[in-house]
Amino acid sequence: MKKEDKSIVIERLTATLQExxxxxxxxxxxxxxxxxxxxxxxxxxxxxKLIVVKNTLLKKALxxxxxxxxxLHASLKGNTAVMFxxxxxxxxxxIKEFTKGVxxxxxxxxxxxxxxxxxxxxxxxxxxxxLVNIKSKNELIAxxxxxxxxxxxxxxxxxxxxxxxxCGVLKTLEER
Numbered sequence: 753m754k755k756e757d758k759s760i761v762i763e764r765l766t767a768t769l770q771e772x773x774x775x776x777x778x779x780x781x782x783x784x785x786x787x788x789x790x791x792x793x794x795x796x797x798x799x800x801k802l803i804v805v806k807n808t809l810l811k812k813a814l815x816x817x818x819x820x821x822x823x824l825h826a827s828l829k830g831n832t833a834v835m836f837x838x839x840x841x842x843x844x845x846x847i848k849e850f851t852k853g854v855x856x857x858x859x860x861x862x863x864x865x866x867x868x869x870x871x872x873x874x875x876x877x878x879x880x881x882x883l884v885n886i887k888s889k890n891e892l893i894a895x896x897x898x899x900x901x902x903x904x905x906x907x908x909x910x911x912x913x914x915x916x917x918x919c920g921v922l923k924t925l926e927e928r
Contacts, residue, residue, distance in 0.1 A: 765813035781831035844883035
């Protein structure tokens with residue numbers, strides 16, 4: 753690849769890294785063409801951008817961004833595909849679902865190498881479950897709203913049941 757072509761690729765990768773707040777480094781080397789196509793389709797449906805990159809070019813693109821991404825450098829070995837996303841846990845759920853039918857002892861592909869999610873680094877495939885359980889901003893907002901609504905609902909139901917209880921007591925007294 754010519755030096756000019758490399759600089760263009762680095763610029764595009766840098767722009768993509770700045771556009772998306774979360775990204776996952778994965779290994780999809782052992783996937784055949786059919787499974788790779790299926791993975792790309794699933795990623796496209798989930799608004800996850802999947803790009804296969806050269807490790808050195810990705811490393812240079814990470815150096816162009818503000819922040820220290822050196823913890824990811826150890827993961828940049830072998831075949832690397834990057835999954836870019838706006839929602840933190842979508843690629844983790846996608847990887848988990850895609851590798852669900854893998855038999856014990858086999859290496860599941862795509863395999864998580866590392867992730868940069870919510871300004872934190874997750875290195876290694878053992879962090880996949882933790883990444884699946886990360887809640888998105890919308891899920892956290894929904895949880896807060898549910899917590900705020902809960903006391904009000906309890907008060908309203910207590911008032912309604914109290915009124916029914918009082919009515920029942922009055923009817924019983926009336927019948928006597």
